[in-house]
Structure formats: structure tokens, C-alpha cells
Amino acid sequence: MKVYLDNSATSWPKPEGVIKSITNLVQNYGGNPGRSGHEFSLRVARDVFDTRELVAGFIGAPSSDNIIFTSNGTHALNIAIKGILKKNDHVIVSSVEHNAVMRPLRAIEKERNLEITIVQCDSFGQINPLDIEKSFKKNTKAVITVHGSNVTGTLLPIHEIGAICKKHGVLYMVDASQSVGLIPIHMQNDCIDVLAFTGHKKLYAPPGIGCLCIGKDVVIDEHMQGGTGSNSENDFMPDFYPDKLEAGTKNTYGVVGMKASLEFILANGIENMRKEMMEKTGKMISGLKAIPGVTVYGSMNLKEKLPTISFNIAGKIPGDVAHILDKDYGIMVRAGLHCSPNAHRTIGTFPTGTVRFGLGHFNTEEEIRYALEVVAKIVASSE
Known part of the structure; x- marks a missing residue:
């Protein structure tokens, strides 16, 4: 039996509509949007527009023009972080941020004399929005937080944080790579100025496509230069979105795949999908907690959680457990630090990390039962 429980790294399998849409583009009309006036180019351009x-x-973005297609969430965050923060700015982050946030910040910290404040989350990975507010300074330019941790699955209160940022006139940037597609987000209602996410996780789109979604009146400096199909008579980049931040040919296969994935979620209903996913997550958490010697991390409140479960087995190295799960039982997971070392420091699992089960829409009840039986066997074999 093969069981894929690594959906927090990338979702698999993909919906049939995603596969068909990409195949259709490859086989039938693969033109370059915005570059030519022929049938194929115009048809792909329509796909790009419809997806935006x-x-x-x-x-809940203010305009489809403010939707920038990127290669992934990391790409989107790099564009935003390096295009917004200036010399002597102060930025606030949580202690559970992914390296997609921390590494771009560290890369510009010295050259821009950037001041970085890390607000501590509790041992469940949750943050008190008032602790963020207490960290504000005169030169605070932005607050950047993940929406849902890729380690614990704990959801941060982005609505409350956004309201605080708006009250103080501070830009709020959210990394929603783990949550978009499963948790409803509305940029304007949640007071989010910049939203970054990838398509290949909870959206069930293919790898290689992400989005940078920009709020009203937010200015982001261009990060690269090249052809856009617009203002071609000018040596300089256009100064309007999305062209300003979309130099070069787009990943049109990823774009049509994202369109199909959004249509899949809308057809099923995001609330219905979340309800189903969290029922499975609850069964997995309850089953793991019932096994002696297993420690489960993060919030146990399913209302503030993603279907991402980190756990450890007493006396076992996470990497070894993952290897046994894969080689002996056909269960595919991720172990280690999950590109989020600060999150593991926060929950007390640094430097070895955890074993992570990432559930997806297509995981079955049978697979969950099997995974729990196997974990129990691994525990029993080490006694």
C-alpha cells in the first residue's frame, strides 16, 4: 500500500481538471500571451486574464491587475520584501516564520540597516497580536507573518493582526502558502496589504506557479527587467501592475493549472473541503495521541489548525522514523526542520525536528487508519 502524506510539501494527486487543462494547452494552443495577435496567443491571454x-x-484583492504571477510563494515573498523595505526600516515577524521570509530579510539586513524584531509565539505556535503591537516603533514599516505554520499547522490570527496594523498605518504582509485553498482569506476585510502564496499545496495547482497579491496603494519596486508585451517602445519597465513585476514569459501551464484548481475548489466549496479535511485531521491527531510514546505538537483546536501534524516518537530520530515509514510501509512523509528552524525552536524540537503528516483532500479514512497502525507498530518495535 502506498500512502502519500506529504501534502504540506506539495499536494498529490492533482484534480483531473488540472491535468486536463495543462494537457489541453500543451497539445492544442500553446501560444505566448501578450506577445502576438494570433489565435493561440489571444486564447492563452484570455486564460491568464480569467485566472487573475x-x-x-x-x-478579496482590490483589483485583478494587482495579482502578480510568480514561480512560487518564496519568489513572491522575495519580490515583496526586497521591493518594499528600505534603508533603516523596522520590520516585525513571528517566531514561526518559514525561511522564505527569514532568509530574504537576513539577506538585506546589513546593507539596508534593517531592524528585525522577532515576536515570540507560545509552545503551540500561537501568537498574541498585542505582543506585535507592543513591538511597534516610529520606523516600523511592516509586519510579516505566516498564516498557517508548515510545522505545527497552527493558524495565526491574521484578522486581528491586520486590524492592529491598519490602526497604526503599518503594512501587513501575509505568507499564506499553506492556507490558501483551505481557509477563506479576504485581503480587504482582513486588512492585508500584501498576500503571497504558492499554488501547489492547498490549491492543488502544479508546482512552479504562485501569486503576489498587492493591496491598494502599495508600491513595490521592480525586481527584474525585460519584455512585458506593453510599452515596448521604452527602455524602461512599465510603472503599472501587473506588468511592472512580470518581466518575461509567464508559466502559462501553471496559470491554466491554477485556474482549473480554483474551479475545482469553488465547485466543491472551500468550507465543505475544510470540514472534511479537519474531520480527518482530528482522527489522525486523536489516534496519534492515544499511542504511548508519541508527542504531537501545535494547537489541538481544529478551528485554528491546518491538516498539518508534527509528532515525534520517544527515543526515535525523526529522519529514521520517516525512512521506516517509507521503505517498510510505503508511507511518504517529511521529517526534519521543514525549512522553518525558528518554528522548531519555538516548540522545542530544534535541532532534530519532527515527523510531519500533511493530509490532503484525496487522503482516505483507510489511509489514516493504516498510518496510525504503522506508527503504533514502530513504537512497539522500539520498546
């Missing part, structure tokens, strides 16, 4: 419209409506 879908994304904007899905996450």
Missing part, C-alpha cells in the same frame, strides 16, 4: 480574475475574487 478568479484569484482576485477568491482572496
Whole structure:
């Protein structure tokens, strides 16, 4: 039996509509959007436009022009972080941020004399929004937080944080790579100025496509230069979105795949999908906690959690457990620090990390039972 429980790294399998949409583009009309006036180019351009419209409506962006297609969430965060923060700025982050946030910040910290404040989360990975507010300074430019931790699955209170940032006139940037597609987000209602996410996790789109969604009146400096199909008579980049931040040919296969994935989620209903996913997550957590010697990390409140479960087995190295799960039982997971060392420091699992089960829409009840039986066997074999 093969069981894929690494959906927090990338979702698999993909919906049939995603596969068909990409295959259709490859086989039937693979033109370059915005570059030519022929049938194929115009047809792909329509796909790109329709996908922007879908994304904007899905996450409550002020305009589809403010939806920038990127290669992934990391790419989107790099564009935003390096294009917004200036010399002597102060930025606030949580203690559970992914390296996609921390590494770009550290990369510009010295050259821009950037001041970085890390607000401590509790041992469940949760943060008190008032602790963020207490960290504000005169030169605070932005607050950056993850929406849902890729280690514990704990959801941060982005609505409350956004309201605080708005009150103080501070830009709020959210990394929603683990949550978009499963948790409703509305940029304007949640007071989010910049939203970054990838398509290949909870959206069930293919790898290689992400989005940078920009709020009203937010200015982000261009990060690269090249052809856009617009203002071609000018040596300089256009100064309007999305062209300003989309130099070069787009990943059109990823774009049509994202369109199909959004249509899949809208057809099923995001609330229905979340309800189903969290029922499975609750069974997995309860089953793991019932096994002596297993420690489960993060919030146990399913209302503030993603289907991402980190655990350890007493006396076992996480990497060894993952190897046994894969080689002996066909269960595919991720172990280690999950590119989020600060999150593991926060929950007390640094430097070895944890074993992570990442559930997806297509995981079955049978697979959950099997995984729990196998964990119990591994525990019993080490006694």
C-alpha cells in the first residue's frame, strides 16, 4: 500500500481538471500571451486574464491587475520584501516564520540597516497580536507573518493582526502558502496589504506557479527587467501592475493549472473541503495521541489548525522514523526542520525536528487508519 502524506510539501494527486487543462494547452494552443495577435496567443491571454480574475475574487484583492504571477510563494515573498523595505526600516515577524521570509530579510539586513524584531509565539505556535503591537516603533514599516505554520499547522490570527496594523498605518504582509485553498482569506476585510502564496499545496495547482497579491496603494519596486508585451517602445519597465513585476514569459501551464484548481475548489466549496479535511485531521491527531510514546505538537483546536501534524516518537530520530515509514510501509512523509528552524525552536524540537503528516483532500479514512497502525507498530518495535 502506498500512502502519500506529504501534502504540506506539495499536494498529490492533482484534480483531473488540472491535468486536463495543462494537457489541453500543451497539445492544442500553446501560444505566448501578450506577445502576438494570433489565435493561440489571444486564447492563452484570455486564460491568464480569467485566472487573475478568479484569484482576485477568491482572496478579496482590490483589483485583478494587482495579482502578480510568480514561480512560487518564496519568489513572491522575495519580490515583496526586497521591493518594499528600505534603508533603516523596522520590520516585525513571528517566531514561526518559514525561511522564505527569514532568509530574504537576513539577506538585506546589513546593507539596508534593517531592524528585525522577532515576536515570540507560545509552545503551540500561537501568537498574541498585542505582543506585535507592543513591538511597534516610529520606523516600523511592516509586519510579516505566516498564516498557517508548515510545522505545527497552527493558524495565526491574521484578522486581528491586520486590524492592529491598519490602526497604526503599518503594512501587513501575509505568507499564506499553506492556507490558501483551505481557509477563506479576504485581503480587504482582513486588512492585508500584501498576500503571497504558492499554488501547489492547498490549491492543488502544479508546482512552479504562485501569486503576489498587492493591496491598494502599495508600491513595490521592480525586481527584474525585460519584455512585458506593453510599452515596448521604452527602455524602461512599465510603472503599472501587473506588468511592472512580470518581466518575461509567464508559466502559462501553471496559470491554466491554477485556474482549473480554483474551479475545482469553488465547485466543491472551500468550507465543505475544510470540514472534511479537519474531520480527518482530528482522527489522525486523536489516534496519534492515544499511542504511548508519541508527542504531537501545535494547537489541538481544529478551528485554528491546518491538516498539518508534527509528532515525534520517544527515543526515535525523526529522519529514521520517516525512512521506516517509507521503505517498510510505503508511507511518504517529511521529517526534519521543514525549512522553518525558528518554528522548531519555538516548540522545542530544534535541532532534530519532527515527523510531519500533511493530509490532503484525496487522503482516505483507510489511509489514516493504516498510518496510525504503522506508527503504533514502530513504537512497539522500539520498546
